[in-house]
Amino acid sequence: MGAFLRLTEDLARAQAAEADRRLAAGDGGPLTGIPVAIKDVLCVEGVETTAGSRILAGFRPPYDATAVARLRQAGAVFVGMTNCDEFAMGSSTENSGYQLTRNPHDPGRVPGGSSGGSAAAVAAGEVVAALGTDTGGSIRQPAALCGVVGVKPTYGRVSRYGLIAFASSLDQVGPFARGVRDAAIVLQAIAGFDPKDATSADRPVDLLAELEAGVEGLRLGVPHQYVEVQGMEPGVKAAVDRALLELEGAGAELVEVSLPHTDYGLAAYYIIAPAECSSNLARYDSVRFGYRAEDADTLLDTYLRTRRQGFGPEVRRRIMLGTYALSAGYYDAYYLKAQKVRTLIADDFARAFQRCDAIVSATSPTVAFPIGSRTQDPLAMYLCDVLTLGANLAGLPGVSVPCGTSQGLPVGLQVLAPQWADAMALRVARAYEVVRGG
Template sequence: MSELTELTISEAARLLRLHSISAGELVTAHVKRIEDIDPLVRAYLRFTPELWEKQADEADQKLSRGEGGPLTGIPVAVKDVLCVKGVETTAGSRILRGFKPPYTGTAVGRLFEAGAVMLGVTNCDEFAMGSSTENSGYFPTHNPWDLDRVPGGSSGGSAAAVAAGEAMISLGTDTGGSIRQPAAVCGVVGMKPTYGRVSRYGLIAFASSLDQIGPFARSVEDASLVLEAMAGYDPLDATSAERPNDVRRDFDKGVKGMRLGVPYEYTQVEGMERGVADAVDVAIKTLEKAGAEIVEVNLPHTDYGLAAYYIIAPAECSSNLARFDGVKYGMSVQDVDNITEMYMRTRREGFGTEVRRRIMLGTYALSSGYYDAYYLKAQKVRTLIKRDFDDAFSKCDAIVSATSPVVAFPLGSRTENPLSMYLCDVLTLGGNLAGLPGISVPCGMSQGLPVGLQVLAPQWREDVALRVARAYEAASGVRAEVPSPRSPQGRG
């Protein structure tokens, strides 16, 4: 394997600036790696050669003039929920097969302006609903560390692509943990920004009060550079905030004198694996040795987070996904007698099991007679969960915990029982309900599989989350490795 596919942004940027390599060569190395490995990993749904040729050319022209920034010429993979003009974008769903957006979303557009080179579109759970990428309407993605296991989800393709050296960076979306959890189980860095930090314009919506776009990378610095390039107010997203782009402030200042909270309830969640808990304990001790003060904090409503989330997210999705009706775009069942039949058959055939299940759940929770008991109640519990975090952050600068209670699990092992799948997100979804920034950084192995350390910070304090994650990375020396997946016996 070419070493060019194991570089971080800063390493690649140095070589590009010295003209030791060209953006074209960097793309070629990644395409070669994809040809070798993607038939096993299946991180990508489709490739964008027209874009990578044009963008690599433009990057090389800029670099030859001594222009460009840190992202010029950097190969990026994009989750199948982010619209790119003229590139088939389907949210991992058969209902959107063939859909070519008429515009490019803001986050991707800003990366293009910064000189990034798009390699292709990555697989994900349908409409970003899932924790294993097995709900893709096309095929499952495999974990590069063990091809018989899931890459996490919903942004599993984006996580696996970076983990396997099939992209230097990638974009995902995080509604309940869909960036942080796959980052953890694939052994890469993944970050969910504060709600409102990155414009959602051009993101195919799942749950609008929770969705955020964020990066996957092989180092904390890379994640910070991608986030910085995407962040900032966008008049096309009224929930994006007019705030200074200070996410990299004090990036390398370490944790000396910082107070880090360990939520007692997060150590006690159902299904927490011993190996994960041990790896995270060691990571927290590493941060303590690096100068942080470790304090216990409480998030008393943790046990209710999953229940509140599985009302709020499905309720919002049932509304957002009403637009997929066979009229304006995507799949449409045409041999029908009337329009209601067209809606019902298109949506039955176009949506997969999990998406239909969530639309049904959300519709039920919003329906007459149940709204107060479910939706309103969940929104009130959301207030209490947010208050828990406010109280915790009055006692610490950031919260540290495991990202996922479990390592990557075998394909097919949780698909029959939806609740067992939902429990994968129990440590991440609180960050979405409260709108907090969170990052997952690799912190060692359990059963030969990667474990992630999650850092949560107060709203708008990406700088704190990144600084703690960077300090851990520096103190531990744990770096996102690129595994060499082999075809297991019995598979082609």
């Protein structure tokens, strides 16, 4: 499948032995001894962590990301680092600087991305759970395409300390698992206040208490703009329509809501995310860590050659786009404009949530697509995220839960909830699982 960039066998054996000791002593928790995988963008102390990029080849972080440290403390067993699009930029994992990852349901197709390795590893049963990150859909979309559960928490729910940054106002860490309950258990373990991340929220986290409360009496919003979105495959629409009827049958009330600025989300996102990336990726200067081009005469030449040789095409494209959008004379027309449209999109969601408890839609307008079919057309690839990136722009929690198949391939149902209502998104997703007999 190519889900893993590298295995951490010695670490896993040591952690498994320690887990055995803890369990024998009656000191275990729900994650003690559970095999997990870590997306290659989350620092694991002493383990090569590259963000899927050649520019970080050989980088061994001197510390753990907070989410990783919390899994370690919970007694999880780290199996390895999973493949992803370089610096989490992509929707198919084909932008990895190292290797392809294949979809376990059809090896000729992509697993989605950017957290495609984590999604594929869980779908193939290689691990019980995995960590990913979601900047525009990078957990939910591969979860949908691989037929597993993926959770993007509210912005600030999980610390970003030790996450190799792509777009800091959008990035969130979250879990993959086979079922909603397992995903909730992992999220409960990694969530919560961390003084090392200034955007981490000092709020209580209780994701399990209401998990089985069902959807009886809940109002579920269906945005017609998401149903009619560009590129929606009929088979995906049919699977989601069936899921909505099943949720209605379980006692939910379906209400139509409107997200009128949906058509502008992609454009706003593809200014804001590249702008932030162009700033964040300025640090790869070959001075303190990472790859250095050896054939340069001056420091400037070192920068130019290192960044030409070390970054792949999509990362370079986004750095160029973001630098352009932030450059003198264009800031107001692009970056400021996009930030204002971000306000309109967040306001759309706030208005919609006055009429419903959660919003349900497809996660991705398509099922997994053939490897190589979208790599020549950046806009076609960007359209993969059209139903997911709104939640990142608005800081909302979202869950993707499997809802049947189209053309024999998995379809994902996306559940979005208001900020901090992560438990509501999980509850609706879990209720759907129960309806389906999970």
